[in-house]
Amino acid sequence: xxxxxxxxxxxxxxxxxxxxxxxxxxxxxxxxxxxxxxxxxxxxxxxxxxxxxxxxxxxxxxxxxxxxxxxxxxxxxxxxxxxxxxxxxxxxxxxxxxxxxxxxxxxxxxxxxxxxxxxxxxxxxxxxxxxxxxxxxxxxxxxxxxxxxxxxxxxxxxxxxxxxxxxxxxxxxxxxxxxxxxxxxxxxxxxxxxxxxxxxxxxxxxxxxxxxxxxxxxxxxxxxxxxxxxxxxxxxxxxxxxxxx
Ligand code: HEC
Ligand code: HEC
Numbered sequence: 001x002x003x004x005x006x007x008x009x010x011x012x013x014x015x016x017x018x019x020x021x022x023x024x025x026x027x028x029x030x031x032x033x034x035x036x037x038x039x040x041x042x043x044x045x046x047x048x049x050x051x052x053x054x055x056x057x058x059x060x061x062x063x064x065x066x067x068x069x070x071x072x073x074x075x076x077x078x079x080x081x082x083x084x085x086x087x088x089x090x091x092x093x094x095x096x097x098x099x100x101x102x103x104x105x106x107x108x109x110x111x112x113x114x115x116x117x118x119x120x121x122x123x124x125x126x127x128x129x130x131x132x133x134x135x136x137x138x139x140x141x142x143x144x145x146x147x148x149x150x151x152x153x154x155x156x157x158x159x160x161x162x163x164x165x166x167x168x169x170x171x172x173x174x175x176x177x178x179x180x181x182x183x184x185x186x187x188x189x190x191x192x193x194x195x196x197x198x199x200x201x202x203x204x205x206x207x208x209x210x211x212x213x214x215x216x217x218x219x220x221x222x223x224x225x226x227x228x229x230x231x232x233x234x235x236x237x238x239x240x241x242x243x244x245x
Pocket of ligand 2: 092158201223
């Protein structure tokens with residue numbers, strides 16, 4: 001389809017431009033009163049639709065411009081890994097981005113109904129993404145970071161929501177963290193702490209409000225090194241998604 005391929009090309013050129021910019025951060029003119037998980041809207045609609053995997057792959061081609069065909073994102077953390085993330089988390093984040101409840105100026109135009117379709121497209125593409133095998137070589141934090149301190153901070157402040165091996169909780173919309181890129185997580189963590197990520201969970205904000213810069217580095221470094229269960233990881237870092245050629 002002509003229209004879809006134009007969107008795809010635009011997405012690819014944006015992705016290339018983005019890789020030279022460290023962060024997608026930008027003041028947001030659309031700031032709205034927002035909440036963490038009010039439900040309703042596209043999120044609920046997508047959760048209740050029957051996904052069409054074939055269309056999911058078609059939509060994912062647009063996403064692959066930035067998140068790569070394997071859904072692995074980029075190691076330096078500009079683009080997060082999506083592969084292996086819980087489907088409910090993916091649905092919530094996509095719906096939030098579309099509703100401007102989470103700032104993502106780079107991705108926003110490509111996530112809109114005009115580009116990919118209505119809530120059925122959300123149901124379809126997330127069904128495709130969550131089953132993708134994860135990157136065996138995610139971005140890690142600095143070697144100089146204090147692992148023992150990071151582990152203790154994680155146990156005391158994060159396990160109750162993100163789980164003992166960073167697996168998150170699909171039912172409660174708590175993201176999987178293990179396997180995610182360090183720089184992406186550090187940026188999100190800081191934005192959540194400082195109230196910049198509007199869809200953040202208020203209990204998490206409360207839990208981490210006293211974290212210093214060094215605490216953040218130590219805990220996120222620890223998280224970036226939690227091994228992902230073998231069955232969820234691709235066989236090698238040279239693995240290529242066979243649906244793309
Ligand atoms: C032009 C580049 C670009 C395209 C195309 C793109 N994204 Fe993204 N996406 C990003 C960036 C950059 C972020 C991280 C923003 C941030 O740091 O807050 C992101 C974040 C996300 C997140 C949040 C991840 C998380 O862990 O919370 C989801 C979900 C997502 N994208 C899904 C998609 C889907 C599905 C598509 C295709 C329909 C898509 N993206 C297309 C750039 C893109
Ligand atoms: C009360 C539950 C809770 C606690 C405690 C908590 N989190 Fe979270 N965290 C969440 C939820 C829920 C989200 C997703 C928010 C949303 O929907 O946008 C999240 C998001 C994140 C993200 C962004 C993930 C992504 O894919 O974008 C990171 C990184 C993170 N948490 C790290 C931590 C760390 C590290 C700790 C401990 C220091 C912690 N969290 C404590 C519930 C929690």
